[in-house]
Amino acid sequence: MGVLNKLELLKDMVQEAVDKGATTVEDVHRTIAEVPIEQMERSGLLDSDEAQEKKDLHHRTVGTIYDAIRSINRQVGEMASELFEAVEDGKAASGRMDDKDNEG
Numbered sequence: 001m002g003v004l005n006k007l008e009l010l011k012d013m014v015q016e017a018v019d020k021g022a023t024t025v026e027d028v029h030r031t032i033a034e035v036p037i038e039q040m041e042r043s044g045l046l047d048s049d050e051a052q053e054k055k056d057l058h059h060r061t062v063g064t065i066y067d068a069i070r071s072i073n074r075q076v077g078e079m080a081s082e083l084f085e086a087v088e089d090g091k092a093a094s095g096r097m098d099d100k101d102n103e104g
Contacts, residue, residue, distance in 0.1 A: 004084050004087060011080045011081070011084075012077070015074070015076075015077040018069075018073045019070055019073055019074075022070050022073070023070075025066070026063070029062050030058070030059055033055075034055055037051050037054045037055055
């Protein structure tokens, strides 16, 4: 396996770890944020509809943020893959030019 293939594999592993990590942190973030809302509901400061509205709003906001993180992660991965491909193409073109030079 060539260096560029190893780099592509490493990139894929890092990209997957970032994606899974963002999802895990998002889940924890949502769970932690529900605690004070549920406490306010239990103490009568919010009725169940208000509490659910607050949870839904927070979940949408958090979801948007972590969706952006995952999107950026995908875009960076795509850019890295394109860069690796360009390097491979450049190496192949250089090899063909060297072969032509050796023929002449």
